[in-house]
Amino acid sequence: MxxxxxxxxxxxxxxxxxxxxxxxxxxxxxxxxxxxxxxxxxxxxxxxxxxxxxxxxxxxxxNSTKSRADYLKKLTSMGIPSNVDEIFASAYSSAIYISRIMKLPAPKNKVFVIGEAGIETELRSEGVEFLGGTDPALRRDITPEDYTNIANGSMLDENVGIVLAGLDFHINYLKLSLGYQYLARGAKFLATNLDSTLPSAKTFFPGAGSISVPLINMTGQQPIALGKxxxxxxxxxxxxxxxxxxxxxxxxxxxxxxxxxxxxxxxxxxxxxxxxxxxxxxxxxxxxxxxxxxxxxxxxxxxx
Amino acid sequence: MxxxxxxxxxxxxxxxxxxxxxxxxxxxxxxxxxxxxxxxxxxxxxxxxxxxxxxxxxxxxxNSTKSRADYLKKLTSMGIPSNVDEIFASAYSSAIYISRIMKLPAPKNKVFVIGEAGIETELRSEGVEFLGGTDPALRRDITPEDYTNIANGSMLDENVGIVLAGLDFHINYLKLSLGYQYLARGAKFLATNLDSTLPSAKTFFPGAGSISVPLINMTGQQPIALGKxxxxxxxxxxxxxxxxxxxxxxxxxxxxxxxxxxxxxxxxxxxxxxxxxxxxxxxxxxxxxxxxxxxxxxxxxxxx
CATH class of the missing domain: 3.40.50.1000 (HAD superfamily/HAD-like)
Structure with a gap:
C-alpha cells in the first residue's frame, strides 16, 4: 500500500x-x-x-478544443504570463503523435476529426491532412440518403487512415456514423484524451471521453489516447x-x-x-x- | 457447454x-x-x-424511435398484415415500466427524454409527463449561458425523477449535458435498450446503447434497460x-x-x-x- x-x-x-x-x-x-x-x-x-x-x-x-496559441490567449486573458512553448495540450500531443510517431504512408493518411478548431490548428501546423472537425457541412441532421451514401462509401474519403476524437460541442449522429464507418473500414482509432467529464460552472459537462465512447461501444476497440x-x-x-x-x-x-x-x-x-x-x-x-x-x-x- | x-x-x-x-x-x-x-x-x-x-x-x-402505431404502419407498408396488439416495442415497454412498475409519486415523476417521437407517444398514452425528446428548443448548440443555467438549476425542471434514453437521431451536447445533470441530481436512469449499433443499408449506425453510453461513462451508473x-x-x-x-x-x-x-x-x-x-x-x-x-x-x- x-x-x-x-x-x-x-x-x-x-x-x-x-x-x-x-x-x-x-x-x-x-x-x-x-x-x-x-x-x-x-x-x-x-x-x-x-x-x-x-x-x-x-x-x-x-483540453482538446484549443490549440497552443488559443491556450496562450486563455492564460493571458486570465492574467497568467506565459509563452507558447510552455504549453502542452492534447490536440498538440495528438498532432505530434500522428505526424512524428505513426507516420502513415500517403495517400491513406488523412485524419477524420471529431472535435473543435484546436485540433485542426495543430494538425495543420504539423502538415497533417484532415476532414470533418468544424466543417459546417457535417453540422446537420442525418438524412435518408446519408445512410445509403455512407454505406456505399460515396460519402467517405477513401484516404482516411485515422479517426481522431476529441471534445466536440457539436457532436451529432452524422459525425458518429461517419466515425464508425471509417473505423469499421480499418482506420486507426485515436482520442485526444478520455476524460469522461469537463468541469465547468462548478458542475460537470461531457468530456472528450464521453464523445469517443459511442465509437468504443460500437466497435469494441479502445483508442490510443494522447492526453493524460x-x-x-x-x-x-x-x-x-x-x-x-x-x-x-x-x-x-x-x-x-x-x-x-x-x-x-x-x-x-x-x-x-x-x-x-x-x-x-x-x-x-x-x-x-x-x-x-x-x-x-x-x-x-x-x-x- | x-x-x-x-x-x-x-x-x-x-x-x-x-x-x-x-x-x-x-x-x-x-x-x-x-x-x-x-x-x-x-x-x-x-x-x-x-x-x-x-x-x-x-x-x-x-426500436425505440417508433410507437406501436408507427410500427404497425411500418409492418403494413412492408406488406406484413398485423395489428397493434401483436407489437411490443421498447418505447412501449419503457412507458409501461414507468407507469405501472416504478410508479414514482407526483410531483417528482417527470421524465427527461433523450429520444424520438415514438417514446413520447407511448409515454403520453400511459399518462406520463415528460420533457426533452423532440422539443425543438433542445435541437441547438450549447451556449455560454447554458453552462451557468444548467449548473444553477434554472434550466432544469425540478420535478424530473427519471432520465429515459433511447435512440436519438438528434443527439447533441446540450441534451447530454441536461441528461447528466438530472442524473447527478438523483434522477433514475432508464434506457429503452442498449443495442450498440443499428443495422441499416447493409452496415451499422449508432444504436440506442451508443446514445446512452456517454451518460454511463459520465455517471458510472448503469441504466435499467427495457429492451431485449x-x-x-x-x-x-x-x-x-x-x-x-x-x-x-x-x-x-x-x-x-x-x-x-x-x-x-x-x-x-x-x-x-x-x-x-x-x-x-x-x-x-x-x-x-x-x-x-x-x-x-x-x-x-x-x-x-
Missing part, C-alpha cells in the same frame, strides 16, 4: 523542502489554476514564486523539454488523469490540489488505486 | 417438428423479417404459414399475452440481444437467423456465451 500523501497546507518548512526538490513543475490547468472562467486567488503569485526560484513551469492540459494519463503524452513532453523525471513534479486535481500520469511516468513527485474533481476521501480508503505524494487544499497554499 | 444448435434449413421433417412444439413465436424484426427498407423474400408467407397453423405471432423490437435482452421486457410481454413460456420460441438475428433474451427468459425455444448481425462462427467457438437451440440461414427456410 502506498503511504498517505503529505499535507503541505500551512507547513512552511515542508513547502520549502517540497519546492527545493524539483526543477520542473507540470501543471494541469482547469481545477488547479482556475475553474471555468474563475481564476483562483493566488495562482499568479504561486507561479511567479516558482519561476523566481528558477523552476520551469509547463502547462499540460487535456497516457504515457504517449509524457514521452512527447520529455522529448520536447528534456528534463530529469526525478526532478519533475506533476500538479493536478484529478487522481485518475493528472496524478496517475505523474505516477506512471515515474516523476519525482505528484501534488494533488483539492480545488477540482478529486477529494481526499478517495485516497483515504484502503487499496486506493491512485495516491499522490503530496497534497494542498489549494495551489496558492504553496505561496501563502 | 451448451450443445450446438440444430440447423433446420432444408430439413422438412425437423422444421415440422420444430413448429409443432410452440404456440407462440416472438419475432425480432430488423435483420429477421427485413433489413432497413428491404423485406426479405418469403417473410409474409412464413408468417402466414405459422398463423395458419394456429400460432400466435408477436413482434418484439428494441432485459427480462423486464419479457415480464411485460408475458403479463400482457399470458402464454406458457415452454411453448414459446424467440426468433432473432442477434445472439446478445434476441437469443439471450429467449434463453434468460427460459422460453422453450430460440431460433437464430443468419440474415442480420450474428454469425454462426460465434456459437461454433468453445465456451460461446450464447448458443441458440435452432438456426436457419434465413427465416423463409421455415416455409421453403
Amino acid at each position: 502506498a503511504p498517505l500523501p503529505k499535507h503541505l497546507t500551512g507547513d512552511k518548512a515542508a513547502i520549502d523542502e517540497f519546492i527545493n526538490q524539483f526543477d520542473v513543475f507540470l501543471f494541469d490547468c482547469d481545477g488547479v489554476l482556475w475553474s471555468g472562467d474563475h481564476l483562483f486567488p493566488g495562482t499568479v503569485e504561486t507561479l511567479e514564486l516558482l519561476r523566481s526560484r528558477g523552476k520551469k513551469t509547463i502547462f499540460v492540459t487535456n 494519463p497516457s504515457q504517449a503524452m509524457m514521452d512527447s513532453i520529455e522529448g520536447k523539454f528534456h528534463f530529469d523525471r526525478k526532478k519533475a513534479c506533476m500538479v493536478g486535481d484529478r487522481l485518475d488523469t493528472d496524478i496517475q500520469f505523474g505516477l506512471e511516468g515515474k516523476l519525482g513527485g505528484t501534488l494533488a490540489v483539492l480545488t477540482g474533481v478529486s477529494r481526499k476521501e478517495q485516497w483515504e480508503v484502503e487499496d486506493a488505486p491512485v495516491v499522490p505524494h503530496y497534497y494542498v487544499d489549494k495551489l496558492s497554499d504553496l505561496s501563502g | 451448451a450443445p450446438l444448435p440444430k440447423h433446420l434449413t432444408g430439413d422438412k421433417a425437423a422444421i415440422d417438428e420444430f413448429i409443432n412444439q410452440f404456440d407462440v413465436f416472438l419475432f425480432d424484426c430488423d435483420g429477421v423479417l427485413w433489413s432497413g427498407d428491404h423485406l426479405f423474400p418469403g417473410t409474409v408467407e412464413t408468417l402466414e404459414l405459422l398463423r395458419s397453423r394456429g400460432k400466435k405471432t408477436i413482434f418484439v423490437t428494441n 435482452p432485459s427480462q423486464a421486457m419479457m415480464d411485460s410481454i408475458e403479463g400482457k399475452f399470458h402464454f406458457d413460456r415452454k411453448k414459446a420460441c424467440m426468433v432473432g438475428d442477434r445472439l446478445d440481444t434476441d437469443i439471450q433474451f429467449g434463453l434468460e427468459g427460459k422460453l422453450g425455444g430460440t431460433l437464430a437467423v443468419l440474415t442480420g448481425v450474428s454469425r454462426k462462427e460465434q456459437w461454433e467457438v468453445e465456451d460461446a456465451p450464447v448458443v441458440p437451440h435452432y438456426y436457419v440461414d434465413k427465416l423463409s427456410d421455415l416455409s421453403g
Whole structure:
C-alpha cells in the first residue's frame, strides 16, 4: 500500500523542502489554476514564486478544443504570463503523435476529426491532412440518403487512415456514423484524451471521453489516447523539454488523469490540489488505486 | 457447454417438428423479417404459414424511435398484415415500466427524454409527463449561458425523477449535458435498450446503447434497460399475452440481444437467423456465451 500523501497546507518548512526538490513543475490547468472562467486567488503569485526560484513551469492540459496559441490567449486573458512553448495540450500531443510517431504512408493518411478548431490548428501546423472537425457541412441532421451514401462509401474519403476524437460541442449522429464507418473500414482509432467529464460552472459537462465512447461501444476497440494519463503524452513532453523525471513534479486535481500520469511516468513527485474533481476521501480508503505524494487544499497554499 | 444448435434449413421433417412444439413465436424484426427498407423474400408467407397453423405471432423490437402505431404502419407498408396488439416495442415497454412498475409519486415523476417521437407517444398514452425528446428548443448548440443555467438549476425542471434514453437521431451536447445533470441530481436512469449499433443499408449506425453510453461513462451508473435482452421486457410481454413460456420460441438475428433474451427468459425455444448481425462462427467457438437451440440461414427456410 502506498503511504498517505503529505499535507503541505500551512507547513512552511515542508513547502520549502517540497519546492527545493524539483526543477520542473507540470501543471494541469482547469481545477488547479482556475475553474471555468474563475481564476483562483493566488495562482499568479504561486507561479511567479516558482519561476523566481528558477523552476520551469509547463502547462499540460487535456483540453482538446484549443490549440497552443488559443491556450496562450486563455492564460493571458486570465492574467497568467506565459509563452507558447510552455504549453502542452492534447490536440498538440495528438498532432505530434500522428505526424512524428505513426507516420502513415500517403495517400491513406488523412485524419477524420471529431472535435473543435484546436485540433485542426495543430494538425495543420504539423502538415497533417484532415476532414470533418468544424466543417459546417457535417453540422446537420442525418438524412435518408446519408445512410445509403455512407454505406456505399460515396460519402467517405477513401484516404482516411485515422479517426481522431476529441471534445466536440457539436457532436451529432452524422459525425458518429461517419466515425464508425471509417473505423469499421480499418482506420486507426485515436482520442485526444478520455476524460469522461469537463468541469465547468462548478458542475460537470461531457468530456472528450464521453464523445469517443459511442465509437468504443460500437466497435469494441479502445483508442490510443494522447492526453493524460497516457504515457504517449509524457514521452512527447520529455522529448520536447528534456528534463530529469526525478526532478519533475506533476500538479493536478484529478487522481485518475493528472496524478496517475505523474505516477506512471515515474516523476519525482505528484501534488494533488483539492480545488477540482478529486477529494481526499478517495485516497483515504484502503487499496486506493491512485495516491499522490503530496497534497494542498489549494495551489496558492504553496505561496501563502 | 451448451450443445450446438440444430440447423433446420432444408430439413422438412425437423422444421415440422420444430413448429409443432410452440404456440407462440416472438419475432425480432430488423435483420429477421427485413433489413432497413428491404423485406426479405418469403417473410409474409412464413408468417402466414405459422398463423395458419394456429400460432400466435408477436413482434418484439428494441426500436425505440417508433410507437406501436408507427410500427404497425411500418409492418403494413412492408406488406406484413398485423395489428397493434401483436407489437411490443421498447418505447412501449419503457412507458409501461414507468407507469405501472416504478410508479414514482407526483410531483417528482417527470421524465427527461433523450429520444424520438415514438417514446413520447407511448409515454403520453400511459399518462406520463415528460420533457426533452423532440422539443425543438433542445435541437441547438450549447451556449455560454447554458453552462451557468444548467449548473444553477434554472434550466432544469425540478420535478424530473427519471432520465429515459433511447435512440436519438438528434443527439447533441446540450441534451447530454441536461441528461447528466438530472442524473447527478438523483434522477433514475432508464434506457429503452442498449443495442450498440443499428443495422441499416447493409452496415451499422449508432444504436440506442451508443446514445446512452456517454451518460454511463459520465455517471458510472448503469441504466435499467427495457429492451431485449432485459427480462423486464419479457415480464411485460408475458403479463400482457399470458402464454406458457415452454411453448414459446424467440426468433432473432442477434445472439446478445434476441437469443439471450429467449434463453434468460427460459422460453422453450430460440431460433437464430443468419440474415442480420450474428454469425454462426460465434456459437461454433468453445465456451460461446450464447448458443441458440435452432438456426436457419434465413427465416423463409421455415416455409421453403
